[in-house]
Every structure is written in structure tokens, then in C-alpha cells.
Amino acid sequence: MDYNEKGIQALQNKEYEQAIEAFLKAIDENPEEAVGYINIGNVFASIGEVEKAERFFQKAITLDGEAGTALYGLANLYYNEERYEEAAKLYEQAIRKGVEEADAYFMLGKSLERSEQVKLALPYLQRAAELAPTDLEIRLSYGISLANQEIFDQAGEAFRYVVENDAENADAHYNLGFLYAVSTDRKEDALKHLKEAFTLNPEYEQARYIYDMIQLGNE
Secondary structure: OOHHHHHHHHHHOOOHHHHHHHHHHHHHHOOOOHHHHHHHHHHHHHOOOHHHHHHHHHHHHHHOOOOHHHHHHHHHHHHHOOOHHHHHHHHHHHHHOOOOOHHHHHHHHHHHHHOOOHHHHHHHHHHHHHHOOOOHHHHHHHHHHHHHOOOHHHHHHHHHHHHHHOOOOHHHHHHHHHHHHHHOOOHHHHHHHHHHHHHHOOOOHHHHHHHHHHHHHHO
8 A cells, every 4th residue: 555545544534644644755755746745735625724735736736737636626725715716717627627527517616606707607507417416405506596597497496306305405495485486476385485494494584584575465
């Protein structure tokens, strides 16, 4: 077992000091290979050592411009630091370098949303949903993006899928109820899902407010 393998095993066991030690030895053995820098960057990111993680990811990218996982790791770091525009650029680069997982498209979409580039986010969230059709978090975010652009039929399908597979998802109930309220005449269905949202989460004031408004309108 080489040092990178030992480090990964230690990281999986949450033995962070041992993981860092192993990856540093891997770097000492192969200072021109990006993988050791990426691995230690992931460790520092996981324990909140942002500056150290950033430094190792950037070193990996300097050594290997094709290292998509280094770009992805640095993008995650920036996203968590609310540096959304920088994160979006890095996620896009990571995808171009072969990081084709649903999470990469999802995080690119979320970064664009947070950067107030909502329309640009939709195709990436759609691609994430295609790659991970059973991922409820992705499906919910895709539905919200559709609803924000008034593509209500497809948004409703997304919200119903989440509710059917996670009956206690308050956000899905809220969004489905709100969609029914603003885009259909299905007021009873709207009330049902909004009530479910604030029943599941008593602090869901927005759901309760819209529920009350619909009730007043029905009087």
C-alpha cells in the first residue's frame, strides 16, 4: 500500500493527522505529481483549513492543468466561502476536464443561482437531474429553478416526485402548494401541501402565511 492509499484509508476513518502525514510523504516521494496535493487539499478542506486547502489545490492545478478533481475541490472550497462566481468558473472547468458526475453539474447550477445568473443555472440543474434521477435534493432544486422561470408543468412533476418519495420533505410540500396556488385553480391541493409544510416544520412561516392568504380569499 503506497502513501496515497494509506492516506485515503486514514481519511475514511477520520484520522486526519495520519492522513495528512501520509499524503505529505506521498508528495515527498513524487513532488511533481498532482494527486498527493489534491488528496491533502481534500483533507484540509474537510477540517476547515481553507487557506491550506486552497494552496494545495492551486499547486495541483499548476502541476497538472487537466486535473479536474483539483478544480472541483477548489470550486467546492470557494462555494463554501460564498465566492460563487469563482466557484462557477471552476466547476465549469472541472466538467470540461472530465468531472461528469451529477454533483458537478448541480453545484455549477447552484453557484450560478447564487451569482444571480438564474437562467444560466437551469440547463445544468437539468443535466444533474438527468444523471441522478433519484436524487431528491437535485430534483427539488431543478423544480424550483423551473418554477422561477414559470415552467410550471415540469416544475410540478419535479415537486410531486419528491413528495412521493419523501412525504416528510417540507420544502417540496411548500413549493408544490405554492405552485398550485399561483398557476392553477387547485386551491384545495395548494392548501393541503402548504399545511403539510408548516405541520412538518412549525417554523415554516412563509407556508403558513400563504395558506392564510388563500383561506382569506376563499371566504
